[in-house]
Every structure is written in C-alpha cells, then in structure tokens.
Amino acid sequence: MHKTDMPNKNRFFLAGVVGWPISHSFSPLMHNYWIKQNKCIGLYLPLAVQPSGLATALSVLKPLGFSGCNVTIPHKQMALKIVDEVDETANTIGAISCITVKKNGSLLGTNNDWYGFVANLKYEYPGWRADTGPAVVIGAGGASRAVCYGLMREGVKEIRLVNRTFSSADLLASQLGTSIKPLPWETRHKALEGVTIVVNTTSQGMIGQPALNISLDHLPKNAIAADIIYTPLETPFLTMAKKRGNPTLNGIGMLLYQGIPAWKQWFNIETTVSLELRKIMESSLITG
Ligand code: ATR
Numbered sequence: 001m002h003k004t005d006m007p008n009k010n011r012f013f014l015a016g017v018v019g020w021p022i023s024h025s026f027s028p029l030m031h032n033y034w035i036k037q038n039k040c041i042g043l044y045l046p047l048a049v050q051p052s053g054l055a056t057a058l059s060v061l062k063p064l065g066f067s068g069c070n071v072t073i074p075h076k077q078m079a080l081k082i083v084d085e086v087d088e089t090a091n092t093i094g095a096i097s098c099i100t101v102k103k104n105g106s107l108l109g110t111n112n113d114w115y116g117f118v119a120n121l122k123y124e125y126p127g128w129r130a131d132t133g134p135a136v137v138i139g140a141g142g143a144s145r146a147v148c149y150g151l152m153r154e155g156v157k158e159i160r161l162v163n164r165t166f167s168s169a170d171l172l173a174s175q176l177g178t179s180i181k182p183l184p185w186e187t188r189h190k191a192l193e194g195v196t197i198v199v200n201t202t203s204q205g206m207i208g209q210p211a212l213n214i215s216l217d218h219l220p221k222n223a224i225a226a227d228i229i230y231t232p233l234e235t236p237f238l239t240m241a242k243k244r245g246n247p248t249l250n251g252i253g254m255l256l257y258q259g260i261p262a263w264k265q266w267f268n269i270e271t272t273v274s275l276e277l278r279k280i281m282e283s284s285l286i287t288g
Contacts, residue, residue: 013042014065015266018057018079019072022046026230027070029284030259034271051075055082061101067266068100071109076142083109092176093145097258100265110265113143114150116258117228121197123257123273124249125224128196134158136191138212139201140168140182143228147199148176160195162188164202192219199226205235212237221245228254233285252281 013035017027023046031044047069049057054075061069071079076095080086083099084106090096096109121128135156137148140163148159159180163169169182183191192198198219204212206229214237219225225241230251238248256273263271 009041011041012065013040013067013267014045015042015067015069015262016045016047017070017072018047018049018054018075020048020050020074022048022072025072026255026281026284027072027259030256030277030281033277033280034259034263037274037277038269038271040267040269049075051078054078058082058099058107061099061107062105066101068098068262070098070262071096080109083107085109087111089114089149093142093149094175095142095145097146098262098265108265110261111146112258112261113146113254114153115261116254116256117147117199117226118150118154119257119260120253121224121226121249124253125247128224130155130196131157133194133196134160136160136162136188136195136198137201138162138188138199138214140165140172141201144201145172145176147201147228148172148180151197151199152177152179160191162191189215190218192216192223194220195223196220197224197226199228200235200237201228203229205229205237207231211235216240216244216246219244219246222247224249227251230255230285233282252278252285256281 017025025046028044028046035042080096086109090109090111093111096111097113098110100108102108135151137144137159160183161169161180162183164185166184173180173182200212203209225246226249227235227238228251229235233250241248263269
C-alpha cells in the first residue's frame with residue numbers, strides 16, 4: 001500500500017456482493033480477509049437480492065454508505081442496464097461484475113472477471129505467451145465472454161470457440177471480434193490441436209453436474225488446461241489433463257484476482273493475493 005493511499009482511520013470500509021442466491025458465495029471470506037490485512041475498519045456483506053429488487057437495492061448503496069459492490073448470478077446483465085454509467089470493457093463483455101459508487105453518488109459499472117482470469121494465468125504461468133499459438137474456449141455464456149475478452153486483450157490471435165449451441169458461439173464471435181472463430185460442438189476434440197491453452201467455461205464438471213465430455217488426445221502436452229470452476233477445485237477435466245502431464249489452472253485464482261481492481265476502484269487500495277489467502281479460500285472450499 002502506498003503511504004499517500006493510507007486508509008482514513010475514520011472511514012468505515014463498506015462493500016458487498018449482490019446475488020440470488022448468495023449464501024454459497026466465497027467473496028465475503030476473501031474481502032473480509034483483505035479488510036483485516038489492510039488494517040481497515042469495515043465489512044463486506046453477502047446481499048441476497050431477488051431480480052425484482054435489484055434496482056431498489058442498487059439505489060440505496062450510496063445512502064447506506066457503500067463504496068460499491070460486486071454483482072453475481074443472476075444480475076450481471078440486468079445491473080448493466082440499471083447503473084448510471086458503464087465502462088467500455090463491461091460494455092464489450094456485455095455484463096458487469098463490479099459497481100463503484102462515485103463521489104457524486106452515481107453508479108459506475110465495470111467488469112473485472114477478465115482481469116481475474118488473465119492475472120491468475122500470468123501469476124501461475126509467467127512463461128505463457130499469448131502470441132505463440134491459438135487458444136480454445138469451451139462455452140459461450142457470460143463467463144466465456146470475459147475469458148475471450150481477456151485472452152484477446154493479452155494478444156491471442158486465434159480463439160477457437162466451441163459451444164453446445166453453435167448460434168451462441170457465433171453471436172459471441174460477431175460481437176467480440178474477428179480473432180474468435182466459432183466452431184461446431186462436434187469439433188471440440190480436434191480443435192485442441194496446436195493450442196497453448198484450453199479453457200472450460202461451461203458448467204460441466206461443477207459439483208452436481210456431469211464431467212465435460214471432451215477427449216484431450218489432440219491437446220499438446222505443454223498446453224495449459226484451465227477451468228473457471230472452483231467447486232470442486234479439481235474438476236474431472238483438470239484431473240484428466242493432469243494425468244497426461246498438462247499444466248493446469250483451477251478457478252479459484254480468477255475469483256481471487258478479480259478482487260484486486262475492485263479494491264482499487266472502491267477504496268483506492270492496492271491489495272494483494274497472498275499465499276495465506278489462497279490457502280484459506282481453498283480449505284474453506286474443501287470443508288464447505
Ligand atoms: P455463465 O454466465 O456462468 O457462463 P451461462 O451463461 O449459463 O453461465 O453459460 C453456461 C455455458 O455452459 C453455456 O455455454 C452452455 O452451453 P449452451 O449455450 O449450449 O447452453 C454450457 N453448457 C451448459 N450445459 C452444458 C452441457 N450439458 N454440455 C455442454 N455445454 C453445456
């Protein structure tokens with residue numbers, strides 16, 4: 001933390017996460033750790049808000065003294081229409097993950113999910129280079145949009161996008177850029193040829209869901225297999241990749257790293273992802 005950015009001792013640092021349901025969220029654990037680590041007095045709250053109450057809930061952030069909030073399922077797209085201002089990145093991705101209450105009380109929507117994915121990838125694999133080969137992204141939902149945006153911003157020249165419903169992949173590609181090549185679902189196995197990274201953004205492999213149905217036979221041995229799922233920490237897709245010797249990346253790091261720009265936006269504090277925080281998050285994910 002920079003000296004000039006030292007938090008005001010009289011300030012109460014208040015933020016939260018708006019979602020429905022929200023009781024499963026690990027964000028409060030992470031942000032309340034940072035409140036302590038940065039010697040702030042404050043609180044980060046889980047806010048259970050139904051879609052019908054979203055606009056009202058956001059309108060009281062300012063009078064209640066919130067610096068801002070995260071936005072999660074199912075509000076990421078609806079919140080974009082409610083806030084006063086949306087930055088260019090969130091507009092491109094088509095969803096917001098974070099709201100900052102500006103000094104004048106207006107609400108600014110941003111998206112930090114892409115940053116979380118890229119920052120974690122670069123931390124875990126500093127030797128990975130975006131321009132050395134294509135990437136495969138599986139899935140074409142909201143999370144896929146953030147991952148594709150992040151990979152493009154890093155300089156990946158070709159993103160092969162495979163999705164069960166081709167039309168969603170096609171639409172995403174037409175909105176995000178020409179480096180994204182939508183491909184039919186049946187081609188997902190072969191699409192792995194020559195890539196530097198493959199990312200699962202579907203719900204397949206999550207606790208309670210079947211494993212992602214894909215063969216890794218065509219995946220180069222040095223390609224990174226990444227999953228944005230963190231329940232479980234190791235999905236069947238990652239287990240399969242690990243078994244054949246591929247480097248892997250689980251989803252917890254994306255959640256951790258997207259918190260860093262949020263802290264800068266809300267509190268003007270540069271916080272960090274410590275090993276201790278990662279361990280606390282991982283062990284609470286295991287114990288539930
Ligand atoms: P998120 O916002 O978390 O990305 P989402 O928008 O619901 O969630 O997207 C879920 C993704 O998982 C979609 O790409 C979805 O594919 P479809 O567009 O065909 O629905 C994918 N998905 C869900 N169930 C799947 C399954 N059984 N097999 C393959 N893909 C699946």
